[in-house]
Amino acid sequence: MADRGFDLEDRLETLEETDLKRALSPVDRVAERGYFGEPSGGDLPVLETAEALVFASNNYLGLxxxxxxxxxxxxxxxxxxxxxxxxxxxxxxxMVHRDLERLLAEVKGTERALAFSSGYAANVGTIAALEPDVVFSDELNHASIIDGCRLADAETAVYDHCDAASLRSQLEERARTATRDGRDPADESWLIVTDSVFSMDGTVAPLEAICDAAESFGAWVMVDEAHATGLYANGGGVVQAEGLEDRVQIQMGTLSKALASQGGYVAGSAALIECLVNDARSFVFSTGLAPPAAAAASEALHVARHSGAREQLWENVAHLRDGLESMGFEVLGESQILPVLVGDRTDTIDLAEGIRERDVVAPAIRPPTVPEGTSRIRVAPMATHDEDDIITCLEAFSAAGEEVGLL
Structure with missing residues (x-):
């Protein structure tokens, strides 16, 4: 009888050959430093003896x-x-869920908010529940946005990264196509979706220009603030920093990054939240967010708003960016995420390994996660890194960069 199963060994071999096979490496604690174990498959891991500084986490405020x-x-x-x-x-x-949602709505400047079991579930569930006819999506949007468009069975128009002119061109083309085909564009529902801070490039979306384009065509705007929530004005995101609460219909974010917990959320009008409560399958058919996770996120949001953690993070970001650039490295973006562009895949992997040998963790990001020829080291400082930590990280980059021949 024919074997109608799956050749998993062949898949793994292909991953090995293309240098794309990854492995789990457990750490003893989630913080700015920790002890890591070697990849051990399904066996019980053994932690290494040397403590490593972590510059690879989305735990931006170190909470x-x-x-x-x-x-x-x-x-x-x-x-x-x-x-x-x-x-x-x-x-x-x-009541723990309700308290978190009240705080999120207050910070995001909306009528209501809704907590999901993950950020992925929030994006997929929201886009699918809205059932837009057309989604206009930044080319570097997160996979959860892309999957949400697929589940919604929406026609997707992809515009150039962080390029409002490209978005406007796509909107104009869609309007022309509809008219040419004898359809009224006003009969379609249009949704523009973008990350605010892009996790692999550190870039920040031009939200005001995106809102301008949306309003010219009557489209709605959905902004994914996963890597921005908690880090900007009053503990909000880029939407708050730019005062765009009244122009962005849907604000999404996560609780698992700066808010040091687990889960995701959507903030918007009361009508939006009521629709999601009833129609978002990833909300309706998932067990609610664990109460300890909701309470942790509430407290982390309070700390983000009423402590100096945000200011310390941005000081560390500036120190690290200045140091890396002064060595001659090219650092992309304009956020707390500092991608150090290397280009060559092998050089990038060697640089990451050299940094790791000096007890600093900063991962190599390579195709297909990023385009060919743009391999990089993703550096993410935390508010809880002190000055000595930043210096240690810079020294590791300097020594490893010279060793690989990049400096």
Missing amino acids: TDDQRVQDAARQAAATVGTGAGASRLVTGDT
Whole structure:
């Protein structure tokens, strides 16, 4: 009988040959430094003896081991329970969820917010629930946005990265095509979706120009603030920094990065949230966000708003960017994410390994995650890194860069 299964060994061999096979490497704690284990497959890992500095995490404010955030999670677990136990529509809706959503709506300047079990679920569920006829999507948008467009069965027009003129051109072309085909463009629902901060390039979307283009054609705007929430004005994102709350219909974000927890959220009008509660399958058919995660995110949002963590992060970002550029490295973007462009895949991997040998963790990002010829090291400082940590990171880049022949 024919084997109608899957040749997994061949797949793994191909990944090995193309230098794309990755492995899990556990760490003892999620913080600015930790002890890492060698990749061990399914075996119990053994942690290395040397402590490493972590410049590879999205834990931007360093709040995962903040006592206040941990205490909030413990209190919620003791008072409410460790898990929601069911979908929010059944019995999994708690006061902890409602408190988080109230705070998120306040920060984002919207009528309401809704917490999802993950950022991925928030994007996929929202786009699919809206069922747009056409989505206009930045070419470097996150995979969850792309998958949301697929699930919505929407026609997708991709515009050039962070290019509002390209977006406007796509909008104009769609309007012309509809008219030429005898359809009224006004009968279609149009959704423009963009990340605000792009995770692999560190670029920031030109949101005001995107809103201008959207309003010219009556389209709605959805902004993914996953890598911005908590880091800008009053603990908000780029939408708040630019004062665009009234022009962006849908604000999405995550709780798992600067807010040191797990989950995602969508903020917008009361009508939007009611529709998502009823129509977003990733919300309706998922167990509610664990109460300790919701409470941790609430406390982290409070800390982000009312402490000096944000200011310290941006100081560290400036110090690290200046140091890397002064060595001769090209650093992309204009956010807290500092991609050090190398170009050649092999050089990038060698540089990352050289940095790791000096007990600093900063990953090599290579195709297909980024375009061919643009391999890079993704550097992400935290607010909890001190000056000595930044200097150690710079020294590792300097020594490894000379070793690889890049400096």
